[in-house]
Amino acid sequence: MSGRPFFWQDPGGKMQQGNTRGDAGTCEGVDLASLARREGTPLYVYSAAAIRGRLRALQAALAGLDAGVCYAVKANSNGAVLRLMAEEGAGADIVSGGELWRSLRAGIPAGRIVFSGVGKSAAEIVQALEAGVARFNIESRAELELLEAIASARGQVAHAAVRINPDVDALTHAKISTGKSENKFGVSIAEARAWFAQADRWPSVRLDGLHMHIGSQILSLEPVRQALQRMAGFWRELEAAGHAIASIDVGGGLGVRYREGERPIEADAYVAEIRQALDGFRGRILLEPGRYLVAEAGLLLSRVLLEKEGEARRFLVLDAAMNDLLRPSLYDAWHDLVPLGDAAERPPVAYDVVGPVCETGDTFATGRTMPRCEAGDLVAILGAGAYGASMASTYNSRPLAAEVLVDGARYAVVRRRQTLDEMIAGEPSAATWQTP
Numbered sequence: 260m261s262g263r264p265f266f267w268q269d270p271g272g273k274m275q276q277g278n279t280r281g282d283a284g285t286c287e288g289v290d291l292a293s294l295a296r297r298e299g300t301p302l303y304v305y306s307a308a309a310i311r312g313r314l315r316a317l318q319a320a321l322a323g324l325d326a327g328v329c330y331a332v333k334a335n336s337n338g339a340v341l342r343l344m345a346e347e348g349a350g351a352d353i354v355s356g357g358e359l360w361r362s363l364r365a366g367i368p369a370g371r372i373v374f375s376g377v378g379k380s381a382a383e384i385v386q387a388l389e390a391g392v393a394r395f396n397i398e399s400r401a402e403l404e405l406l407e408a409i410a411s412a413r414g415q416v417a418h419a420a421v422r423i424n425p426d427v428d429a430l431t432h433a434k435i436s437t438g439k440s441e442n443k444f445g446v447s448i449a450e451a452r453a454w455f456a457q458a459d460r461w462p463s464v465r466l467d468g469l470h471m472h473i474g475s476q477i478l479s480l481e482p483v484r485q486a487l488q489r490m491a492g493f494w495r496e497l498e499a500a501g502h503a504i505a506s507i508d509v510g511g512g513l514g515v516r517y518r519e520g521e522r523p524i525e526a527d528a529y530v531a532e533i534r535q536a537l538d539g540f541r542g543r544i545l546l547e548p549g550r551y552l553v554a555e556a557g558l559l560l561s562r563v564l565l566e567k568e569g570e571a572r573r574f575l576v577l578d579a580a581m582n583d584l585l586r587p588s589l590y591d592a593w594h595d596l597v598p599l600g601d602a603a604e605r606p607p608v609a610y611d612v613v614g615p616v617c618e619t620g621d622t623f624a625t626g627r628t629m630p631r632c633e634a635g636d637l638v639a640i641l642g643a644g645a646y647g648a649s650m651a652s653t654y655n656s657r658p659l660a661a662e663v664l665v666d667g668a669r670y671a672v673v674r675r676r677q678t679l680d681e682m683i684a685g686e687p688s689a690a691t692w693q694t695p
């Protein structure tokens with residue numbers, strides 16, 4: 260089997276980092292088999308160069324615009340990844356007090372943080388006002404009232420954007436589509452119009468921004484164009500009515516190549532749409548990519564536990580499972596599975612590739628043709644840098660996997676493998692009963 264790129268290809272199609280050629284496969288200059296031996300499996304491996312490469316490409320595409328990248332922390336909230344974003348000048352798009360805390364700890368300045376999400380608690384709003392986040396993306400009238408009440412009680416003025424729901428089909432998986440009117444996110448343009456018209460009802464909220472996010476893993480430019488046009492039309496209407504708009508946040512959603520044949524939108528083409536739609540806009544433009552920056556920069560390294568010949572199918576049982584990487588179980592998502600080392604040379608067979616968790620849904624791939632594997636072989640699950648570790652759980656009492664960040668020829672453990680004691684931390688050995 261010929262070498263397969265691990266991470267990403269530049270716009271000219273040139274492979275930038277990592278390959279599975281040779282004995283075992285490498286991530287940057289680090290040998291994956293040695294990593295697995297030293298740190299155990301399942302093991303998340305991230306390439307710092309790949310993450311920097313993606314961020315810099317996007318920043319370069321934005322050159323000349325008053326624009327900033329607010330990394331969507333939910334995609335991969337590991338502190339080392341966040342520190343990398345901070346060093347490269349990115350801000351953060353957060354959706355919880357926990358993500359705010361992580362971002363600040365990682366050195367992302369509050370002034371570069373935007374707070375999104377359909378249900379912010381009062382405590383989280385207080386936390387964000389205390390920190391001094393740049394902007395709240397508001398998704399309902401109830402939330403606007405709550406922000407007003409809290410900001411006013413604190414004697415602060417909160418900067419806010421309305422999250423518009425442009426009613427556009429992002430042509431992606433239904434569970435990650437967010438910009439249609441039946442989705443819980445944002446408000447209609449009609450509703451937003453009413454808010455701007457009555458803005459003096461909320462004197463402690465400066466409503467001077469627009470926001471949208473129509474979905475994730477978007478591979479087609481058409482819905483992006485449509486949504487941008489709707490938002491731009493509304494911005495022009497607001498300006499004409501005398502409402503100054505200081506910021507427009509176009510959300511995240513840029514898709515990546517999980518599977519051969521998928522053609523992600525290129526950063527330049529994406530930004531060209533933004534430039535065109537927002538031509539003449541004098542405020543700040545924000546982008547909230549998550550997956551685009553980290554998905555292809557990460558893989559989940561797992562070891563084959565055993566091969567099992569079933570009545571109807573042939574199973575390959577890995578030591579990684581749905582608790583480590585949920586995407587295939589939750590969205591039927593495709594991830595390339597690459598056996599490393601000698602395995603890559605063996606004749607192909609069709610496997611159902613599964614984990615040890617006690618659910619039929621604990622399946623990474625069904626009927627996947629790949630080289631014959633044996634117990635002890637390493638299999639790299641590609642495209643695992645986004646929504647992998649950040650969605651992991653300890654289901655079946657499987658401790659959280661370790662994570663490493665590779666940078667050149669070195670690596671650092673950026674999350675220790677969870678110990679059993681850590682897994683049950685907070686559970687007392689015997690219940691202490693209380694009455695409320």
Ligand code: LLP
Nearest residue numbers: 331375472475476511512547548549550646
């Ligand atoms: N901004 C907002 C308000 C969001 O809700 C999201 C993602 C993003 C930005 C970043 O989107 P991205 O650039 O990563 O597409 N767990 C799913 C993806 C859920 C995305 C949720 N929102 C998956 O594994 O495919």
